[in-house]
Amino acid sequence: MLTKRIIACLDVMAGRVVKGVQFQQLREAGDPAELAAAHSQAGADEVVLLDISATHEKRATLADTVRRTARQLFIPFTVGGGIRSLDDAMAVFEAGADKISINSAAFADPTLITQIAERYGSQAVIVAIDAKRMNGEAQFEAYVCGGRNSTGRDAVAWAREAEERGAGEILLTSVDRDGTGAGFDCDLTRACSEALHIPVIASGGGGDTQTFVDVFQRGRADAALAASIFHFGLRRLADLKQELQSAGIPVRWPC
Amino acid sequence: MIAVVDYLAGNLTSVKKALERVGADAVITRDPSVVAQADKIILPGVGHFSATAILEQAGLRPAILHRMEQGVTFLGICVGMQWMFESSAEAPGTQGLGLFSGACGRFPGIFKSPHVGWNSLACHDGSRLLRGIPSGSFVYFTHSYRAPVVKATVARCEYGGEFSAAVEQDHLFGVQFHPEKSGAIGLKLLENFCGLSC
Numbered sequence: 001m002l003t004k005r006i007i008a009c010l011d012v013m014a015g016r017v018v019k020g021v022q023f024q025q026l027r028e029a030g031d032p033a034e035l036a037a038a039h040s041q042a043g044a045d046e047v048v049l050l051d052i053s054a055t056h057e058k059r060a061t062l063a064d065t066v067r068r069t070a071r072q073l074f075i076p077f078t079v080g081g082g083i084r085s086l087d088d089a090m091a092v093f094e095a096g097a098d099k100i101s102i103n104s105a106a107f108a109d110p111t112l113i114t115q116i117a118e119r120y121g122s123q124a125v126i127v128a129i130d131a132k133r134m135n136g137e138a139q140f141e142a143y144v145c146g147g148r149n150s151t152g153r154d155a156v157a158w159a160r161e162a163e164e165r166g167a168g169e170i171l172l173t174s175v176d177r178d179g180t181g182a183g184f185d186c187d188l189t190r191a192c193s194e195a196l197h198i199p200v201i202a203s204g205g206g207g208d209t210q211t212f213v214d215v216f217q218r219g220r221a222d223a224a225l226a227a228s229i230f231h232f233g234l235r236r237l238a239d240l241k242q243e244l245q246s247a248g249i250p251v252r253w254p255c
Numbered sequence: 256m257i258a259v260v261d262y263l264a265g266n267l268t269s270v271k272k273a274l275e276r277v278g279a280d281a282v283i284t285r286d287p288s289v290v291a292q293a294d295k296i297i298l299p300g301v302g303h304f305s306a307t308a309i310l311e312q313a314g315l316r317p318a319i320l321h322r323m324e325q326g327v328t329f330l331g332i333c334v335g336m337q338w339m340f341e342s343s344a345e346a347p348g349t350q351g352l353g354l355f356s357g358a359c360g361r362f363p364g365i366f367k368s369p370h371v372g373w374n375s376l377a378c379h380d381g382s383r384l385l386r387g388i389p390s391g392s393f394v395y396f397t398h399s400y401r402a403p404v405v406k407a408t409v410a411r412c413e414y415g416g417e418f419s420a421a422v423e424q425d426h427l428f429g430v431q432f433h434p435e436k437s438g439a440i441g442l443k444l445l446e447n448f449c450g451l452s453c
Contacts, residue, residue: 002374002414003393040438045373074273076395076436096268098436121302123369123397168369168397199371222367252373252393255438 003250004216005223006241007201008044010035012081013053015061033068040075042237043255047073048101048171048225051081052146063095070096078126080171086115093120101171103128104144107151107158110165117166126201127162128171131155131188138187147175155188156195169199171225177205179227184211186219193220201225209243216249257281257449258293260319262300262309270299270332273435277446287318295449296327299435300334304359304400305346307338320352328426328451330384336422336429337402345400355422355429357403366415369399374412374432376420382409384421384428386447392440394420394432402431426451 010017010032017030036047049069053059059082066079079092080101089100100120106113106127117125130147131140140155151158159170172192174185182205189202199222202215206226215221226237241253259270259281267283274281274297281297282289290296296319300306310316323329331339340351343359351359362368373393378385401418404411410421412431422429428448434441 002370002372005372070269071272074276074436074442075438076397094268096272098269122399123371169371197367198369199367222372255373255393 005045008039037072066095101126122168127167174204181207184215189219298335304343331429394437
C-alpha cells in the first residue's frame with residue numbers, strides 16, 4: 001500500500017539550519033548535511049532543504065550545501081528557496097537535488113514550471129504555495145515572498161494551474177498555522193487535494209500526533225511536512241511514525 | 256566497471272553516488288564504445304518514455320543489445336525498466352526492447368498520478384536481485400506509467416491494481432522503483448546487483 005510520507009524540512013540560511021516561527025524570529029540549529037542524514041536515519045521519508053537566505057551573497061553557498069547534503073542522503077531530496085530560473089534549477093539538480101521547489105518565481109512566471117518539467121520531468125518539480133484564509137472563511141488566497149505579499153489569487157485555482165503546467169507535487173503551506181503547532185489547516189489541504197490529481201504535501205501547523213492523523217484523514221494530504229528539530233526532535237520523528245501506524249495510517253515503518 | 260547510460264533523462268549523479276556507496280566502480284557515459292566494454296550496464300531514467308529514442312540516435316541501443324546478447328548483467332531503472340517491455344502508452348511511436356511481453360499503461364483515472372512515495376513490495380522466491388529483501392519492504396516510486404505483471408516479474412506492487420515492481424530473467428533485471436532513493440533497502444539491491452556474475 002502506498003504510504004503517507006513524513007517529510008523533514010530544514011530551513012537553511014547562509015549554509016546553516018535555522019527555524020522560523022511564522023516565517024520570522026530565526027534561530028540557528030546546525031549543519032544541514034549532518035541534520036539531513038540524521039533525519040533520514042530517524043525515519044524521515046524525504047528531506048526538503050529550504051534556503052531562506054535573503055541576499056544573493058548568502059545564497060552563494062547553496063550549491064555547496066546541497067552537494068554536501070546529497071552525498072549522505074539515499075532518500076528523495078528536495079531543494080527550494082531562491083530558484084528563479086531554469087539555470088538556478090539546473091545548478092541545484094547538478095549539485096544533487098532530486099526535486100526542486102519553486103514558489104514566488106513560479107507565480108511571477110508560470111512558464112518556469114513547464115520549462116523545468118520538460119527538462120527534468122514533472123516528478124522533479126514541486127510548486128510551493130503559501131495560502132491564507134480570507135476573513136477566517138474556508139476560502140484561501142495565495143501569498144508570495146515568504147507569506148508577506150498577497151496575490152489576490154485563489155490558492156486552489158493556482159494549484160490547479162500549476163498542475164496543468166507540469167508540477168508533479170504541490171507543497172501547500174498554511175501561513176496562518178505555520179510555526180504554531182496548532183494543527184494543519186485541514187480545510188485547505190482537503191480543498192486542494194480533492195481538486196488535483198497530483199500529490200499534495202501539507203505544511204504549517206504540524207504538532208502532536210493527532211495533528212498528523214487529522215491532516216491525512218480529514219485533510220486528505222498525501223504527505224506532511226515536519227519542520228524544525230526544535231519543536232520536532234529526532235526521537236519524536238520515530239515515535240510519530242509508530243503512533244501513526246497504531247492509528248491506522250499507512251506509513252513506512254520500520255524503515 | 257559499471258556503465259551508467261546517460262540519455263539525458265534525469266538525475267544520474269544519485270545513481271552513481273549510490274553505486275559508489277556500495278563500493279562499485281561506475282562511470283556515467285553516452286559513448287557506445289564505453290558501453291561495449293562495460294562489465295555491467297545500468298539504464299536509469301526518470302522522465303518520458305520517448306527519451307529512450309535518444310538511445311537509438313546515439314547508437315546506444317545496438318551497443319546495449321550486443322552486450323546483452325553477450326550476457327552482460329543489465330539493470331533498467333524506472334523508464335529504463337519500462338524500455339525492456341514492448342512499448343508504452345506514454346509514447347506510442349517509440350519501440351521498447353521487447354525483452355518482456357506487454358505494454359506499459361496508465362494508472363486508473365481515479366488514482367492520483369504520478370504514483371509518488373514509498374510503497375511495499377510483494378517479492379517472489381528465488382530472485383537474485385532481491386536476495387535478503389523480504390516482502391513488505393518499502394521502496395520509493397515516482398512514475399505515471401507502469402508495466403504489467405509478467406512471467407519474469409519477481410516483485411509486484413499494488414496501486415490501482417498490481418504492476419511489476421521488479422523483473423528478472425537470467426542476466427537481465429529491471430526495477431520500477433528507485434533503488435538509489437530507497438534508503439538501506441535500495442542500497443542492498445544495488446549491492447546484490449554489483450555482486451552478480453552472469
